[in-house]
Amino acid sequence: MKQAGGKVKSNRHNAFTLLELVIALAVAAIVAAFALPGWSAQIARGHRTDAVAALYRAAQLVDTQSASLASLPAGFDQAPPTGTPIYRLRLMPADESNGGYAIAADPVETGPMRGDPCGAFVLDATGARSNHASGGGAVAAAIQTCWRDR
Numbered sequence: 501m502k503q504a505g506g507k508v509k510s511n512r513h514n515a516f517t518l519l520e521l522v523i524a525l526a527v528a529a530i531v532a533a534f535a536l537p538g539w540s541a542q543i544a545r546g547h548r549t550d551a552v553a554a555l556y557r558a559a560q561l562v563d564t565q566s567a568s569l570a571s572l573p574a575g576f577d578q579a580p581p582t583g584t585p586i587y588r589l590r591l592m593p594a595d596e597s598n599g600g601y602a603i604a605a606d607p608v609e610t611g612p613m614r615g616d617p618c619g620a621f622v623l624d625a626t627g628a629r630s631n632h633a634s635g636g637g638a639v640a641a642a643i644q645t646c647w648r649d650r
Contacts, residue, residue, distance in 0.1 A: 547579075547613050548621075548646060551587040551605040554579035555623040558589055558603050563625075572603075579605060586611045587621075599625030604632075618646035 516524075558576045562569055571577070571591055578585035585608050592602040602624040607613040619633040629647050 544613065544616065547586050548616075548618060550579045551621050552647065554581065554587065554589055555603055555605050555621055557581075558591075559623055559625075562591065562601055562603065584611075586613055592622075594625075597624075598628070601625050621646065 554576070558572055561572070561576055569591065572589055575581045577589050579587040579589065587605040587607055589603055589605050592598070592604055594600045602622055605621040607616055607620065617633065618631050620631065622630045622632060631646050
C-alpha cells in the first residue's frame, strides 16, 4: 500500500516480541535470586551496626550521668534512635562483674532481627562485649562475628 509521495506504509510496529520479554524476565529473576540473599545480609549488618552504635552512645551517657539514671531516656532506649525501633536498649543493674552497669540491646519481638543468631548485644562498664542468643546462653563465635569492626 502506497501513501501520497510514493512512500510505502508498513503495518509493522517497533516492539518487543514475547520471546524477548520472557528472556529479559528470566535474566532479571536469575540476578534477583543471587542478589537478594546478599542484600538481606547487608541489611542485617546495618541493623547490628545501629545497635552497637546505640550501645556505645548509651554507655557514654551513663558514664557521664551514672548516679542520676535509673533507666535510659527517650532517644537512648532504642536503635535506631528515631523511627521504628529494631532493638530496645535497657540498663541492667550493677554487680561485681560488670563494673557498675551493663546495657543490653534486645531485638524487638516483632522486628526484622527477632531471629538473628547474634541475639542481644551486651556492653558493660568495663568495656566487655558479649551476645546472648535468643535461645539463652552466650554465643562465643557470635561475639567475634557480631561485633566485628565495631
